[in-house]
Amino acid sequence: QISDKLEGVFKKLRGQGKLTEANIDEALREVRRALLEADVNYKVARDFIKRVKERALGQDVLKSITPGQQVVKVVHDEMVVLLGGEQAPLDLTGSPPLVVMMIGLQGAGKTTTAGKLALQLKEKGRTPLLVAADVYRPAAIDQLEVLGESIDVGVYRAPDGTDPVEIARGGLELAKATGLDTVIIDTAGRLHVDDERMDEVARIKDAVSPREILFVADGATGQDAVTAASAFYEQLVFTGVVLTRLDSDTRGGAALSIREVTGVPIKYIGVSEKPDGLEVFHPDRLASRILG
């Protein structure tokens, strides 16, 4: 427990008389260690600790009778601010059909999240259409169809060999023609260092002008979260982040890294494999989890 650790640090320092800035540094080293163990990116953790130190000193922590608790409070509050303060909803403004595009690395949880999102939107009274634009992964289209079937949402697919950009266009056209108001495009997992694949997804964006582009990432991602997120952001300027598999015991520091480096809000978290396993993101809950 980070608060216990810090109390321990300050107890030890108390005996030396008045607290000094160096004492705060020692406490913050414990915090930094906790952040790194939680997979927060190295540079993000360093910059974050600098800001926390300024705030802590500004708040007269040195004069407090419970400096450990106070430092934890500053850290927690600063983290909540960084993670986005309050919840950021999906942007559904504009005339229908609106397009939502899922992007991310291989295995992040895009297809499953597309299904979860479709179910949520349907329960809110919208009429979603799932679009199967992953032409590479074996049975990816079947996977989306099975999901669509299980939640009674239509899935648009095109014959083998159709270009993903054409599939996206076709899905949008079908939605327009049949009066469906939301198009959710599932794309193939791809590496940010695969220029051809990154170019493909940029072309899909140009073709259908999504209202929301959701970067889907595994909640257990380590230091690489920053590299991948920045590269995807540079290419696509995504508008929201979904962190999946947070039903595991991973601390989720990737959330802080991705948010800090791209400035994009985390909109949802995945908390189970089932179609109802999508929750709106709560910054304070994740902050407590990262701090352990």
Add this chain to the structure above:
Amino acid sequence: VGGKPRLDEETLEEIEEILIQADIGVDTSMDLIERLRERYGDADHEEVEQGVFDLLARELGSMLTVPTPIASTHRPTIILVVGVNGAGKTTTVGKLAKRFSDDGKKVMIAACDTFRAAAIDQLEIWAERTGADIVRHQAGADAASVAYDAMEAAVAQGIDVVLIDTAGRLHTKVNLMEELKKIQRVVARTIEGAPHETLLVLDATTGQNAVEQARAFHRDVSLTGLVLAKLDGTAKGGVIVAVTHELDVPVRLVGLGEGEDDLQPFDPEHFIAALLG
């Protein structure tokens, strides 16, 4: 590293940054830094320059178990593939099927992911691509029953290697880990010494949670090897240093892409060189 007459704190910080950003983890990084400080704290410039890299490479190397090839002398050799959701298990099974087929082995795939949408379809495509047989039931069937049928069929048909694909599961889900233990028990009862290999597939982009994943899977189904998938990305996969050091389970293979030939034996030297950049 360098330009200074000794291994100063600034240089040690730079090294710490490299190690942490490679997902080596705080404890392991601090251990390595401490060893460097002891060994080179007062050394002169030239000795430090070359020494630091060599020492790090040597220390990292000593924490990695020497990989041995996958057991394939039993007939049939049973290989159980496990791991959390999305790690790369099914694709690794496909690649292994190709590898063994290329070696002239008769391969069978057991479709024991009976849960996830189109998991069996995905595996059927891999079986077709690689010329492997496949044993499958309908979606929702009992995974252990599929395993049992595959074992019987493998013996009856003179199969050389059986690759068992299992559903992704979080190590924190007790009921799912129990299901996995049951699959392993059924396999063990049906074929002497099986499974001959139990491979945990780890996604190279995973952070420190990979240590917990490996601990939990090792405790529940006794791993014989790791597969580090998606190493063709930018993630360094440094978390396997702590995993192999703690559990003494070797990394046997690395996944370097989505194609059937994108699987290679783990090369510790190459891995360490890439990690240290």
